[in-house]
Amino acid sequence: MDTIKFYDIPKLVTMGKLTFDGQKDDLRLHCDDSFSWGAKNKTAYNKAAKAIDKIQYSGNGWKIYAWYDISGYDYWMKNMKETNYIQITVAFDTEDIDKDEIGAIDKALDSAIADADALQKEYSYDPSYSPEYD
Numbered sequence: 001m002d003t004i005k006f007y008d009i010p011k012l013v014t015m016g017k018l019t020f021d022g023q024k025d026d027l028r029l030h031c032d033d034s035f036s037w038g039a040k041n042k043t044a045y046n047k048a049a050k051a052i053d054k055i056q057y058s059g060n061g062w063k064i065y066a067w068y069d070i071s072g073y074d075y076w077m078k079n080m081k082e083t084n085y086i087q088i089t090v091a092f093d094t095e096d097i098d099k100d101e102i103g104a105i106d107k108a109l110d111s112a113i114a115d116a117d118a119l120q121k122e123y124s125y126d127p128s129y130s131p132e133y134d
Contacts, residue, residue, distance in 0.1 A: 005098040013106040031088035035116040036125040038083040045073040048123040057108035081127040
């Protein structure tokens with residue numbers, strides 16, 4: 001099996017998609033794309049949060065997942081009057097990844113980005129522009 005260090009993967013997937021933060025003991029890479037989301041009421045907010053949790057893809061030695069700040073509706077929508085964010089992360093089981101997985105990682109990352117983009121469009125309420133709540 002021909003392997004590559006996880007931190008070299010950003011050089012091989014579509015440029016600009018992943019960032020290595022320099023911590024070789026943290027077996028994660030983060031997506032460079034930025035996504036924001038918000039909701040006018042707690043029900044919609046919680047529905048969006050559950051949908052974000054479902055953004056997951058995996059392969060041989062890696063997993064892609066989406067996450068967000070869990071401070072919640074009251075914090076983001078009412079107190080901060082800001083949208084929350086979606087972060088996409090690729091986590092690896094080991095530092096050495098099978099080179100044959102690069103294509104699968106790239107394809108899954110595209111899917112996760114598309115999922116996050118769709119959620120951003122569906123849950124586009126921005127309380128800084130119209131702070132009205134149900």
